[in-house]
Amino acid sequence: MDSVHCHANWAAGMGGISFPLLADFHPKGAVAGAYGLYLAEKGITDRATVIIDADGVVRHASSVTPAGSRDIAELAALCEAVNRNHSGTLPAAEAPPGITGATLFVKNGCGFSRTALLARTNLHLEAAVQVKNVSDDPAALAELEQLAGKAQAPALALGGSVQLESVDIVRTLVSKTTGF
Amino acid sequence: MIQVGDRAPDFKLADHLGRQVSLAQFRGTRHVMLLFYPLDFTPT
Numbered sequence: 529m530d531s532v533h534c535h536a537n538w539a540a541g542m543g544g545i546s547f548p549l550l551a552d553f554h555p556k557g558a559v560a561g562a563y564g565l566y567l568a569e570k571g572i573t574d575r576a577t578v579i580i581d582a583d584g585v586v587r588h589a590s591s592v593t594p595a596g597s598r599d600i601a602e603l604a605a606l607c608e609a610v611n612r613n614h615s616g617t618l619p620a621a622e623a624p625p626g627i628t629g630a631t632l633f634v635k636n637g638c639g640f641s642r643t644a645l646l647a648r649t650n651l652h653l654e655a656a657v658q659v660k661n662v663s664d665d666p667a668a669l670a671e672l673e674q675l676a677g678k679a680q681a682p683a684l685a686l687g688g689s690v691q692l693e694s695v696d697i698v699r700t701l702v703s704k705t706t707g708f
Numbered sequence: 709m710i711q712v713g714d715r716a717p718d719f720k721l722a723d724h725l726g727r728q729v730s731l732a733q734f735r736g737t738r739h740v741m742l743l744f745y746p747l748d749f750t751p752t
Contacts, residue, residue, distance in 0.1 A: 548723035562717040564709045565744050572746040576709065580716040580740045584731065587739075589710050594746045603741070610739050620736040699725045708733070 546651055546706050567594070577603065579610050582617035624707030627656045630686040632697070633672045636663040640694035644682040647698045651705045657684075716740075 552559045552573065557566040560573040567574055575596055579588035587610050592598055632648060634641035648657050660668035662681050669679060676683050676690045683690050684697040691697050710716070720730040734740050 545724075548725070548727065548729045550719075550721040550723050550729060552721060559717070559719040559721060560744055562719070563742070563744070573744045574709075575746060576744045578710060578716070578742040578744070580731065580742070582734065582736050582739055584716050584718075584735060586710055586712055586714045586716050589712060591709060598743070607739070607741065614739065618737065618739070622737065695725060699727070702725065708738075 546702055563589075565591070570594070577606075579606060581610060581614040582621075583614075585617075587614060622707065625704050627653060627686065627701065627704045630657040630684060632657050632659050633662050633668060633676075633681045633683040633685070634659060635661065635681040638681065641682040643694045644684070644697045644701075647701050651701055653701060653705065657701070 550559075556571075557568075557573055560566040561568075563576075563578060565574040565576045565578075572594060574591050575594050575598070576591040577588065577598060578586060581587050588606050630653075632644055634645055645659065648654065648659070660671070662669040662672050662679065672681065672683055673679050675685050676692060680692050682694055682697055683692050684700060686700065691700060716731060718731045720728055720732075723729050731740060
């Protein structure tokens with residue numbers, strides 16, 4: 529229901545998330561409406577959960593009302609039930625590529641570096657993505673300058689290429705980890 | 709509210725990383741859980 533910008537801010541505040549936060553914002557609530565979950569009189573979306581199998585068929589739909597809260601253990605059980613009962617709809621499922629041998633260059637006092645670091649933590653990539661702090665480590669700074677052609681951090685070095693924008697870094701970490 | 713057994717309406721929306729995400733792109737490869745919520749910065 530919020531805009532892309534609000535979502536980006538929220539996601540950064542939570543430290544990066546592995547699932548897409550979708551902006552059902554323009555026209556407002558159009559997708560929620562298609563699912564019968566837009567509360568037009570309040571101008572908000574219901575707090576509801578819909579699980580769809582890989583054939584596009586709804587396998588679960590429930591609401592806890594906007595003021596309610598979801599039971600995370602129950603959601604996990606619902607997911608497991610769909611996995612168990614509808615795995616036949618997943619013929620083309622492939623494991624995500626994953627990440628190995630990446631280096632994340634960061635600097636102190638930098639919100640963009642913090643965002644990239646939090647995404648690494650949240651995606652459980654501590655072992656796969658080595659961190660080098662260019663504020664504390666002259667050798668790391670020299671390495672960054674050689675790889676990127678400039679002393680800009682954060683930077684993600686992976687497979688011979690370097691990314692210098694935190695949103696690109698997070699997108700790469702997410703897509704390699706999740707497969708999309 | 710949509711019912712179990714219904715065909716889920718397709719959608720294509722921008723996500724927080726600037727990607728266009730559709731339901732159709734997961735056909736045959738993923739189950740999808742949609743978590744609708746009223747506003748950012750509210751509980752799960």
